[in-house]
Amino acid sequence: MPLSATLIRGAEVLAVGGPQGRSPVRADVLVQHGKITAIGDNLALPDAYDLIEGRGKLLMPGLVNAHTHSSETFFKGRYERMPLELWLLYAYTYLSGSAIGDRLLYLRTQLLAMQSLKNGVTTLCDDFFDPMAHSIDRLGIVFKAYADAGIRANVSSAVLNTPVLDATPFGHEVFPEHLCAQLKFGAPTTAAEYTAYCREAFRRFHGQAEGRMRFAITPSAPQRCTTDMLQACHALAVQHGVPLHTHLLETQVQAVAGQMFYGKTLLAHMHDIGVLDQHATFAHAIWITDADIARMGDAACSVVHNPLSNLKLGSGLAPVRKLLDAGVAIGLGTDGLSSNDSARVFDLMRFAALMHNVNGTDPAQWLGAFEVLKMATLGGARTAMLDDATGSIEVGKAADLVLLDLANDNLRPRNDLVKQLAYCENGNAIELVMVGGHIVFCDGQLTTVREHEVWAELDELLPAYLEEHGRWEVANQVFEPYFAEVIRRCKDIDVGVRRYA
Numbered sequence: 001m002p003l004s005a006t007l008i009r010g011a012e013v014l015a016v017g018g019p020q021g022r023s024p025v026r027a028d029v030l031v032q033h034g035k036i037t038a039i040g041d042n043l044a045l046p047d048a049y050d051l052i053e054g055r056g057k058l059l060m061p062g063l064v065n066a067h068t069h070s071s072e073t074f075f076k077g078r079y080e081r082m083p084l085e086l087w088l089l090y091a092y093t094y095l096s097g098s099a100i101g102d103r104l105l106y107l108r109t110q111l112l113a114m115q116s117l118k119n120g121v122t123t124l125c126d127d128f129f130d131p132m133a134h135s136i137d138r139l140g141i142v143f144k145a146y147a148d149a150g151i152r153a154n155v156s157s158a159v160l161n162t163p164v165l166d167a168t169p170f171g172h173e174v175f176p177e178h179l180c181a182q183l184k185f186g187a188p189t190t191a192a193e194y195t196a197y198c199r200e201a202f203r204r205f206h207g208q209a210e211g212r213m214r215f216a217i218t219p220s221a222p223q224r225c226t227t228d229m230l231q232a233c234h235a236l237a238v239q240h241g242v243p244l245h246t247h248l249l250e251t252q253v254q255a256v257a258g259q260m261f262y263g264k265t266l267l268a269h270m271h272d273i274g275v276l277d278q279h280a281t282f283a284h285a286i287w288i289t290d291a292d293i294a295r296m297g298d299a300a301c302s303v304v305h306n307p308l309s310n311l312k313l314g315s316g317l318a319p320v321r322k323l324l325d326a327g328v329a330i331g332l333g334t335d336g337l338s339s340n341d342s343a344r345v346f347d348l349m350r351f352a353a354l355m356h357n358v359n360g361t362d363p364a365q366w367l368g369a370f371e372v373l374k375m376a377t378l379g380g381a382r383t384a385m386l387d388d389a390t391g392s393i394e395v396g397k398a399a400d401l402v403l404l405d406l407a408n409d410n411l412r413p414r415n416d417l418v419k420q421l422a423y424c425e426n427g428n429a430i431e432l433v434m435v436g437g438h439i440v441f442c443d444g445q446l447t448t449v450r451e452h453e454v455w456a457e458l459d460e461l462l463p464a465y466l467e468e469h470g471r472w473e474v475a476n477q478v479f480e481p482y483f484a485e486v487i488r489r490c491k492d493i494d495v496g497v498r499r500y501a
């Protein structure tokens with residue numbers, strides 16, 4: 001289907017990128033063939049175009065959720081008061097039954113896309129977790145759900161091939177023999193198997209849906225993967241020009257794991273095995289040292305800051321100001337919805353802008369509204385290696401746009417729109433969302449998905465699924481005292497940094 005032209009007339013345009021990106025400027029924006037082709041006054045217009053009246057509206061780039069896991073989408077509001085190592089037992093159930101059925105897999109993915117689009121998120125990076133399966137057909141279901149919903153998506157399929165307790169400090173000391181055996185899950189995926197799977201994923205899905213679908217490489221975390229797996233992942237990322245996206249040093253336990261298993265930080269380990277460059281994108285990066293930060297700057301890595309997930313799991317405060325000072329690009333991520341409880345990137349902006357103030361009284365160390373807005377757009381696009389394609393309103397970029405009503409309570413009385421986006425807006429002012437030139441949300445309705453039909457089906461299928469998940473949560477309680485002991489043993493070990501206020 002050829003894409004028509006659209007003129008968005010007379011909106012206040014907050015471009016984020018480019019020389020005038022920091023403040024709104026009244027302008028017309030012309031969209032043709034899915035891209036922004038002109039911005040300004042008195043534009044030369046094609047013979048035919050759709051008109052969107054922008055007067056009284058604010059036009060901003062679509063938001064980027066730079067780190068999430070669609071696998072958690074059904075678990076919002078389910079957990080609290082658990083640090084990562086305990087929460088993993090319940091959200092990811094080491095002991096578990098059969099994988100989620102194909103239809104629920106599709107609906108779960110679509111639900112995340114729906115809740116994202118309604119909240120102005122036009123790009124998301126889904127580190128899809130499908131327990132050890134790496135089935136190309138199931139990955140195809142995820143891609144289809146995103147393509148159908150009309151969102152832009154970097155999808156990956158998390159791989160880990162080190163047994164849980166081998167990646168857990170004190171694991172083999174603390175866990176009784178019979179439980180150690182239960183935490184082994186058969187032959188681990190080899191680097192060759194994962195490489196073959198990824199090659200097939202690139203062949204089938206990468207670049208589909210007018211270029212909106214991309215495949216990315218996600219070793220789950222350095223301590224959860226063998227060196228040859230990390231190196232194979234890096235080779236794939238370089239070859240295909242996509243991110244090597246991984247969790248890094250989310251908790252103090254993981255910082256201890258670096259010391260214990262490699263005699264160095266996990267970041268230094270990645271450096272020493274040759275996988276640290278501009279492809280590397282790190283979710284969290286909390287328990288990193290100053291030397292790690294300098295290395296990340298030198299290597300032009302990027303980081304996805306997950307403020308709400310970090311708060312919920314009590315992981316500590318990421319050194320975001322230091323990372324920015326070192327030249328590291330930062331995006332914002334919800335992480336999965338069971339540790340963040342919503343798909344709203346506006347919430348992330350607000351928390352990111354506020355939470356670092358507990359570090360001290362020097363406001364120069366705090367984050368500002370434009371900084372977090374940039375993280376939520378262009379910075380996130382950079383972490384996804386999509387900054388040529390999206391993240392700002394500039395000629396040549398995809399028309400991934402959000403139109404907000406300036407008459408909404410969140411945005412008036414008007415003081416400073418950038419600060420109001422960071423501190424006041426929660427998505428309620430959104431009137432229209434466009435991805436690649438297609439209107440995907442307008443007048444309170446998604447245009448791509450019949451929301452009530454999705455929910456009717458979910459209402460039918462979900463109770464049994466959640467009931468079964470609840471049974472597996474109970475089964476996994478058996479591990480909790482031992483992981484709690486691991487946390488206790490690690491919390492007093494000096495790892496060179498403190499990340500609690």
Ligand SMILES: [Zn+2]
Nearest residue numbers: 247283335336
């Ligand atoms: Zn994550």
